Amino acid sequence: MSPIINAFAQGIxxxxxxxxxxxxxxxxxxxxxxxxxLGVDYFHTIRGRAIVFGTGLKLANPALKVVxxxxxxxxxxxxxxxxxxxxxMELLVICVNSFIYKKIGGKSVPSTSPVFSLYSTFEEPFxxxxxxxxxxxxxxxxxxxxxxxxxxxxxxxxxxxxGLSVIEILAPGPDYYTGINNIDSxxxxxxxxxxxxxxxxxxxxxxxxxxxxxxVGKFTDKERPTFIDVYNAQLSKVIGxxxxxxxxxxxSRTGAGLGTGKNESGGKDG
Amino acid sequence: xxxxRFAGYGGQGIIKSGIIAGKAASIYxxxxxxxxxxxxxxxxxxxxxxxLVVSESKVLYPYVTKSDVLVAMSQEGYNKFESELxxxxxxLIDEDLVKHKPPRGKIKIYSIPTTRFAEQLGRKIVSxxxxxxxxxxxxxxxxxxxxxxxxxxxxxxxxxxxxxxxFEKGYEYGKQKVKIK
Amino acid sequence: xxxNPRDVLTGVHYIDGDVAAGYGVLAAGCKFVAGYPITPSTxxxxxxARVAPKGNAMFIQMEDELASISxxxxxxxxxxxxxxxxxxPGYTLMMEAIGxxxxxxxPFVLLNIQRGGPSTGVPTKTGQADMMQSRWGSHGDxxxxxxxxxxxxxxxxxxxxAFNLAEMYRCPVMIMSDExxxxxxxxxxxxxxxxxxxxxxRLYNGPPGEYLPFKPDGDFIPKMVKAGAGYNLYIxxxxxxxxxxxxxxxxxKSVYLRRLVDKIRRNKDKIIELKEExxxxxxxxxxxxxxxxxxxxxxxxxxxxxxxxxxNLRLVTVWPFPDEKIIDLAKTTKAFVVPEINYGQIAxxxxxxxxxxxxxxxxxxxxxxxxxxDDIYDAIVFAAKEKKKIEGIVEYKTKLEKLVFEGGFKxxx
Numbered sequence: 001m002s003p004i005i006n007a008f009a010q011g012i013x014x015x016x017x018x019x020x021x022x023x024x025x026x027x028x029x030x031x032x033x034x035x036x037x038l039g040v041d042y043f044h045t046i047r048g049r050a051i052v053f054g055t056g057l058k059l060a061n062p063a064l065k066v067v068x069x070x071x072x073x074x075x076x077x078x079x080x081x082x083x084x085x086x087x088x089m090e091l092l093v094i095c096v097n098s099f100i101y102k103k104i105g106g107k108s109v110p111s112t113s114p115v116f117s118l119y120s121t122f123e124e125p126f127x128x129x130x131x132x133x134x135x136x137x138x139x140x141x142x143x144x145x146x147x148x149x150x151x152x153x154x155x156x157x158x159x160x161x162x163g164l165s166v167i168e169i170l171a172p173g174p175d176y177y178t179g180i181n182n183i184d185s186x187x188x189x190x191x192x193x194x195x196x197x198x199x200x201x202x203x204x205x206x207x208x209x210x211x212x213x214x215x216v217g218k219f220t221d222k223e224r225p226t227f228i229d230v231y232n233a234q235l236s237k238v239i240g241x242x243x244x245x246x247x248x249x250x251x252s253r254t255g256a257g258l259g260t261g262k263n264e265s266g267g268k269d270g
Numbered sequence: 271x272x273x274x275r276f277a278g279y280g281g282q283g284i285i286k287s288g289i290i291a292g293k294a295a296s297i298y299x300x301x302x303x304x305x306x307x308x309x310x311x312x313x314x315x316x317x318x319x320x321x322l323v324v325s326e327s328k329v330l331y332p333y334v335t336k337s338d339v340l341v342a343m344s345q346e347g348y349n350k351f352e353s354e355l356x357x358x359x360x361x362l363i364d365e366d367l368v369k370h371k372p373p374r375g376k377i378k379i380y381s382i383p384t385t386r387f388a389e390q391l392g393r394k395i396v397s398x399x400x401x402x403x404x405x406x407x408x409x410x411x412x413x414x415x416x417x418x419x420x421x422x423x424x425x426x427x428x429x430x431x432x433x434x435x436x437f438e439k440g441y442e443y444g445k446q447k448v449k450i451k
Numbered sequence: 452x453x454x455n456p457r458d459v460l461t462g463v464h465y466i467d468g469d470v471a472a473g474y475g476v477l478a479a480g481c482k483f484v485a486g487y488p489i490t491p492s493t494x495x496x497x498x499x500a501r502v503a504p505k506g507n508a509m510f511i512q513m514e515d516e517l518a519s520i521s522x523x524x525x526x527x528x529x530x531x532x533x534x535x536x537x538x539x540p541g542y543t544l545m546m547e548a549i550g551x552x553x554x555x556x557x558p559f560v561l562l563n564i565q566r567g568g569p570s571t572g573v574p575t576k577t578g579q580a581d582m583m584q585s586r587w588g589s590h591g592d593x594x595x596x597x598x599x600x601x602x603x604x605x606x607x608x609x610x611x612x613a614f615n616l617a618e619m620y621r622c623p624v625m626i627m628s629d630e631x632x633x634x635x636x637x638x639x640x641x642x643x644x645x646x647x648x649x650x651x652x653r654l655y656n657g658p659p660g661e662y663l664p665f666k667p668d669g670d671f672i673p674k675m676v677k678a679g680a681g682y683n684l685y686i687x688x689x690x691x692x693x694x695x696x697x698x699x700x701x702x703x704k705s706v707y708l709r710r711l712v713d714k715i716r717r718n719k720d721k722i723i724e725l726k727e728e729x730x731x732x733x734x735x736x737x738x739x740x741x742x743x744x745x746x747x748x749x750x751x752x753x754x755x756x757x758x759x760x761x762x763n764l765r766l767v768t769v770w771p772f773p774d775e776k777i778i779d780l781a782k783t784t785k786a787f788v789v790p791e792i793n794y795g796q797i798a799x800x801x802x803x804x805x806x807x808x809x810x811x812x813x814x815x816x817x818x819x820x821x822x823x824x825d826d827i828y829d830a831i832v833f834a835a836k837e838k839k840k841i842e843g844i845v846e847y848k849t850k851l852e853k854l855v856f857e858g859g860f861k862x863x864x
Contacts, residue, residue, distance in 0.1 A: 035685050041683065055485075056483065057678055060525070061679060083518070243504055246504075293465035297465055330824070332745075
């Protein structure tokens with residue numbers, strides 16, 4: 001995890017976003033000192049609900065930068081990713097794909113490459129950038145944890161995007177599975193060595209397959225109205241001039257950032 | 271306390287009738303009223319009903335057990351709810367839409383061609399309001415004044431005049447019918 | 452703090468319970484509702500969606516109930532009052548997150564317009580069979596508050612109260628209503644905004660470096676901050692210490708988990724609202740909640756006319772359960788009669804508190820309808836006549852059950 005955390009910290013810095021405004025709902029347990037170092041607000045949610053927890057944070061205060069960091073994106077809560085992409089909810093989804101559940105002794109996940117699982121998961125893994133892109137995500141990228149500079153750039157870039165961005169990070173898992181299928185004993189190096197950078201590659205072609213190089217890169221970067229844009233457009237159409245658009249206001253410690261647009265009373269209830 | 275059942279088919283404004291009468295009773299007559307509508311399978315397939323309980327004190331049991339008034343705007347509605355009507359009850363029917371059996375016990379039957387009247391006024395859709403006028407005149411459960419106050423806000427504003435006329439038409443017809451009886 | 456006039460639809464309305472609840476949500480200052488439509492609660496969500504822009508509030512239809520409740524918890528941490536609206540099957544889907552919300556001490560409100568169960572049950576008809584689930588549905592030890600309104604007016608009033616309780620005690624508050632009340636149209640009086648008292652979020656105002664998200668103040672309740680305001684929050688569903696950091700040893704767990712339970716149990720007197728009538732010298736007391744408490748009054752009045760000394764205890768607050776009240780009444784009364792639209796849930800709580808001192812008669816109902824008040828009357832008469840103490844619970848056989856099971860009633864559509 002540590003190269004990713006470093007990249008995350010640097011990415012926030014490079015983006016110009018204040019760490020204090022960044023909220024990280026996650027179903028991966030972070031160490032408290034890591035959260036302290038990052039300077040963000042961290043929420044360890046129940047399995048699979050980081051994206052929807054983040055949706056609540058974002059809609060309640062649109063000024064926040066919400067970055068759900070998820071491990072196994074496509075099992076519990078996989079549907080949330082599909083819908084958040086469709087809505088173009090302003091979230092940066094970071095999927096840390098180590099291909100195995102580290103905490104529970106190396107069980108494989110549905111996006112596991114067959115290379116890593118001899119007995120249980122032999123199915124084709126999800127192609128996450130392709131899935132996100134086809135559901136409506138505006139920014140998709142994949143890097144290994146050793147593509148540090150590229151990863152930092154992607155995080156910085158995505159933090160300033162208006163809409164749903166997804167960055168898949170192939171991360172070193174435990175050394176539990178090394179030795180299998182002649183994989184190099186240092187997994188992170190294995191990923192790096194067997195990856196190939198293809199920026200702007202059609203996400204349809206970036207599936208992770210056994211015996212093929214892993215395609216990494218920034219694949220897509222486009223514009224689409226966000227959920228709040230569409231909400232405001234629709235309600236202005238229905239209600240007309242009387243409608244006050246819903247939107248962000250600056251955050252501050254006194255709580256003025258209570259994010260309900262021009263809502264003049266909401267932030268003062270403390 | 272009075273228990274009233276409105277029955278007909280979807281699109282006739284059966285639920286609306288319950289709401290207008292209930293609103294008139296509880297807001298403008300200062301009584302208590304509870305209106306429930308049918309949901310689920312029985313609300314589909316065209317059949318539709320609403321039940322209204324009007325009382326001088328808080329309505330405790332919200333549903334109709336034995337109706338005092340059955341307003342039948344369709345044959346199916348009549349068939350389904352006739353047995354629920356009390357032996358001293360009042361049956362109101364649209365005479366063009368409902369054929370009734372000889373009355374049980376002391377049941378009084380009043381009939382009116384609501385749909386025809388509504389068509390004469392210009393729009394068939396106000397037939398339920400014609401019936402509400404008729405209901406007001408015949409049953410005296412809800413006052414004429416209260417009903418007139420309950421109509422604005424309950425019907426589309428641009429159709430208010432038409433609805434008021436429809437109500438008056440039904441009310442006048444009802445008054446005559448009561449006199450004759 | 453008073454309600455914002457912009458959020459309050461002051462006036463006399465003739466609306467159903469679902470709509471009244473929707474108006475109540477807005478009046479309570481709620482700014483975020485996430486839900487997934489389910490009969491018979493949909494109209495409440497629809498109503499809020501319609502009026503939300505007035506109060507600059509947001510309604511979002513999520514992809515499912517798990518998403519809805521998780522978003523609600525997230526929104527609450529961002530600093531706004533939030534809620535979700537559901538019924539039976541959706542409620543079951545929300546259970547994991549309810550425990551999570553309780554663990555995180557999240558103020559939020561959940562409106563459950565109960566329908567007939569189990570499973571898909573009878574979606575369009577009433578039931579009261581989610582009462583135990585509301586208390587025990589999620590795994591582990593936690594406490595919630597549940598209130599049970601009996602009319603559209605109360606759905607408006609108690610929705611506001613639910614938000615106030617959620618903020619005061621930092622816990623999920625369930626409004627356990629039912630289809631009958633939700634779909635019943637009655638007069639609802641919405642007062643002017645200045646007559647509606649709201650409980651604001653209790654925010655921490657000290658230096659950020661010293662903030663401890665789970666350090667309680669005098670009444671067991673920690674102060675909150677808003678996410679993204681520079682407090683470097685660490686919030687976790689693990690058992691955590693005052694900093695929010697996970698702890699695993701049993702001593703720590705006993706300290707921090709104890710408070711989660713105690714903050715409700717020790718504040719019971721302040722939380723519980725009961726409506727009590729003639730219980731002092733009653734020989735029989737009817738204990739009921741929600742729509743059943745309303746229907747029961749007919750049975751009670753009839754019993755009173757026949758000269759039975761009958762008391763009425765209505766549980767407006769069902770959870771936390773008023774143990775002390777029942778224990779107290781059991782000393783003087785002969786029996787309790789508990790009508791509820793299920794096969795015994797709250798009746799067993801009454802029996803637990805009675806401890807054999809008084810008989811407990813359950814008047815069950817399968818759902819898809821409300822009790823026949825005569826059944827409640829008959830059960831009262833039975834309870835008043837019965838001289839011997841009966842161990843356990845007496846399940847009274849209703850007229851409908853007699854008809855169906857003994858009277859040769861043929862089921863037909």
